[in-house]
Amino acid sequence: MLKLHSIDKNNKIIYIQSGSNHIEGYRLGVCILIKGEVIMITTITFNPSIDRMYRVNSINIGEVQRVISTNATAGGKGLNVTKVCKILGENPLAMGFIGGFNGAFIKDELRKLGIKNKFTEIKQETRNCLNIIEDNKVSTEFLEKGPIIGNSDLEKFENDIKEVIKDTKILIASGSYCQNMPLDYYEKIGHICRENNIKFILDTSGEPLKIALKSKPYLIKPNTDEIKQILRTNVESRDEVISAGKKLLEMGAQNVCISLGKEGMIYLNEYGVYEAKVPKIEAVNTVGSGDSTIAGFSVGILRGYEVEDLLKFSNACGISNALNIETGFVTLEEVEKYQGLVKVTKLS
Amino acid sequence: MLKLHSIDKNNKIIYIQSGSNHIEGYRLGVCILIKGEVIMITTITFNPSIDRMYRVNSINIGEVQRVISTNATAGGKGLNVTKVCKILGENPLAMGFIGGFNGAFIKDELRKLGIKNKFTEIKQETRNCLNIIEDNKVSTEFLEKGPIIGNSDLEKFENDIKEVIKDTKILIASGSYCQNMPLDYYEKIGHICRENNIKFILDTSGEPLKIALKSKPYLIKPNTDEIKQILRTNVESRDEVISAGKKLLEMGAQNVCISLGKEGMIYLNEYGVYEAKVPKIEAVNTVGSGDSTIAGFSVGILRGYEVEDLLKFSNACGISNALNIETGFVTLEEVEKYQGLVKVTKLS
Numbered sequence: 141m142l143k144l145h146s147i148d149k150n151n152k153i154i155y156i157q158s159g160s161n162h163i164e165g166y167r168l169g170v171c172i173l174i175k176g177e178v179i180m181i182t183t184i185t186f187n188p189s190i191d192r193m194y195r196v197n198s199i200n201i202g203e204v205q206r207v208i209s210t211n212a213t214a215g216g217k218g219l220n221v222t223k224v225c226k227i228l229g230e231n232p233l234a235m236g237f238i239g240g241f242n243g244a245f246i247k248d249e250l251r252k253l254g255i256k257n258k259f260t261e262i263k264q265e266t267r268n269c270l271n272i273i274e275d276n277k278v279s280t281e282f283l284e285k286g287p288i289i290g291n292s293d294l295e296k297f298e299n300d301i302k303e304v305i306k307d308t309k310i311l312i313a314s315g316s317y318c319q320n321m322p323l324d325y326y327e328k329i330g331h332i333c334r335e336n337n338i339k340f341i342l343d344t345s346g347e348p349l350k351i352a353l354k355s356k357p358y359l360i361k362p363n364t365d366e367i368k369q370i371l372r373t374n375v376e377s378r379d380e381v382i383s384a385g386k387k388l389l390e391m392g393a394q395n396v397c398i399s400l401g402k403e404g405m406i407y408l409n410e411y412g413v414y415e416a417k418v419p420k421i422e423a424v425n426t427v428g429s430g431d432s433t434i435a436g437f438s439v440g441i442l443r444g445y446e447v448e449d450l451l452k453f454s455n456a457c458g459i460s461n462a463l464n465i466e467t468g469f470v471t472l473e474e475v476e477k478y479q480g481l482v483k484v485t486k487l488s
Numbered sequence: 489m490l491k492l493h494s495i496d497k498n499n500k501i502i503y504i505q506s507g508s509n510h511i512e513g514y515r516l517g518v519c520i521l522i523k524g525e526v527i528m529i530t531t532i533t534f535n536p537s538i539d540r541m542y543r544v545n546s547i548n549i550g551e552v553q554r555v556i557s558t559n560a561t562a563g564g565k566g567l568n569v570t571k572v573c574k575i576l577g578e579n580p581l582a583m584g585f586i587g588g589f590n591g592a593f594i595k596d597e598l599r600k601l602g603i604k605n606k607f608t609e610i611k612q613e614t615r616n617c618l619n620i621i622e623d624n625k626v627s628t629e630f631l632e633k634g635p636i637i638g639n640s641d642l643e644k645f646e647n648d649i650k651e652v653i654k655d656t657k658i659l660i661a662s663g664s665y666c667q668n669m670p671l672d673y674y675e676k677i678g679h680i681c682r683e684n685n686i687k688f689i690l691d692t693s694g695e696p697l698k699i700a701l702k703s704k705p706y707l708i709k710p711n712t713d714e715i716k717q718i719l720r721t722n723v724e725s726r727d728e729v730i731s732a733g734k735k736l737l738e739m740g741a742q743n744v745c746i747s748l749g750k751e752g753m754i755y756l757n758e759y760g761v762y763e764a765k766v767p768k769i770e771a772v773n774t775v776g777s778g779d780s781t782i783a784g785f786s787v788g789i790l791r792g793y794e795v796e797d798l799l800k801f802s803n804a805c806g807i808s809n810a811l812n813i814e815t816g817f818v819t820l821e822e823v824e825k826y827q828g829l830v831k832v833t834k835l836s
Contacts, residue, residue: 194630199549204629245589270618281552282542
């Protein structure tokens with residue numbers, strides 16, 4: 141809770157929050173402009189990457205070819221979430237494993253975006269992921285495996301997380317593990333969140349997701365392919381999607397959001413089943429739309445949105461990402477516009 | 489010239505070389521073990537790269553695929569030359585343009601190899617070059633263009649080169665320009681070398697090579713394709729190769745080495761035409777063999793080898809590189825062995 145500490149003659153306000161942390165702001169008429177340092181959203185990207193993009197005329201296998209243009213950005217699902225949370229006006233903190241010169245590049249990219257980080261430093265290099273785009277727009281991707289994580293790295297990470305999460309209200313973990321990480325590591329993080337009264341949003345797949353359900357994560361966001369993998373059932377029809385979602389609630393998730401791509405999403409919790417229908421758009425780049433949706437959920441939950449507004453807001457974030465070429469990017473104007481165009485219905 | 493400065497009671501020797509520079513060594517019986525800091529070979533790599541290698545099962549265009557293994561090394565023709573000079577026992581200095589986190593990676597790689605550098609720092613990132621190798625051994629390469637160089641970068645480079653070349657006996661420039669560099673820049677370096685009594689070895693192609701001939705470089709090493717590009721004549725038969733080489737001598741080169749791959753090489757200067765025939769080998773990786781040959785020339789010239797020994801030594805370096813998977817790598821054992829198997833004949 142925030143506690144007012146002082147207002148000086150320049151209308152500078154200081155709030156005290158949980159012990160020694162404080163937020164500074166200025167009173168402007170009836171508004172208060174907060175210039176906060178408190179981290180309420182923390183993201184985890186265990187295996188971040190430099191996302192490199194090559195444009196080529198065409199891929200000529202067996203030949204030496206020149207790249208027309210290149211681009212490199214800080215990538216990884218969790219970092220996409222972080223970037224969108226920042227655009228939405230929050231002050232997120234990025235965590236995960238980082239190493240080497242590639243890691244230094246990523247930290248510098250985040251610095252340029254004004255995003256704080258508390259990465260756990262490892263000896264190995266952070267990975268690259270490469271997307272080669274041909275003139276005919278066909279995209280071919282090469283994902284490096286990333287570093288091998290040892291026990292001492294895991295211990296360092298756990299110390300780091302315990303140090304920074306005291307103000308965190310929402311912790312988002314996205315993407316897959318690094319090499320050699322224990323399958324139940326997301327479950328462990330889930331338990332740390334429960335002990336610290338933090339809402340844990342988990343966006344991963346396969347066995348790590350299935351195991352982590354035991355820690356009762358606040359929200360999971362599988363797509364139908366990921367559900368098939370875990371539950372080994374058909375999830376084609378809407379009824380099948382809903383019954384799969386209910387099964388995931390039974391297995392431990394507090395809220396389940398099942399993205400259906402262009403069809404919108406189904407959202408389930410103990411209070412009911414909701415459907416969000418999204419307007420038709422001309423998508424430019426759907427990569428990162430799921431991460432932007434997760435960012436929207438986090439920010440909406442932090443701001444105490446009711447379920448209908450939460451679904452409108454998070455879907456609008458996913459839509460705005462798809463309308464932009466940059467991955468993990470939304471505009472406030474588009475989010476506001478599409479919020480009004482998402483239709484939410486309570487199905488039961 | 490070296491001037492003996494002192495020998496102490498531990499047989500430690502200090503030579504004074506050109507002003508304040510000194511070389512330390514130890515007298516071991518009749519031998520002198522030199523532990524020198526003096527740079528006599530300087531290499532220029534304007535557009536170095538991180539050479540990345542991806543192993544994949546096969547390239548599946550339009551799909552997302554995981555890379556089985558990755559490898560990253562300091563690359564670029566000039567850096568290959570530098571690495572081989574170091575293995576051959578010299579203390580080379582690497583120059584060129586370097587920038588960003590990729591540049592920091594390359595400098596760190598050279599540091600690990602004990603290779604000194606005086607790179608000119610630029611704001612843009614040093615490039616990557618990617619070689620994707622499929623299970624069927626087919627190799628597909630993607631070369632990034634690298635940074636755009638401005639006039640202030642060129643000025644900084646010229647200041648840097650003037651600062652470090654006072655002890656240099658041999659300057660080797662290899663590879664192509666960065667973007668926006670003037671076509672006659674190698675010619676400019678050639679003139680700096682002439683003014684400073686430095687032997688200039690130039691391994692490049694096209695217009696930059698043709699223009700640089702005016703500065704009378706000490707040695708050039710075009711292959712037949714590169715000669716066709718410059719002279720626009722056929723260079724298929726040995727007679728055609730020789731007459732093309734003579735033309736290049738007329739155009740300014742002091743020594744011309746024309747590599748014929750597995751067929752060995754033709755070497756020409758004002759004293760005659762020589763042919764080196766190399767033994768048959770099971771090549772593992774011929775990338776960097778030309779650069780290793782250049783390293784062999786530089787070291788041999790520095791050590792005052794006569795033409796026959798020079799050709800045996802340099803060709804043996806090229807062979808040793810081809811026998812090893814690593815690019816820009818030779819072993820002293822192989823160089824010694826193959827030196828004895830190269831056959832040199834004076835043709836005229």
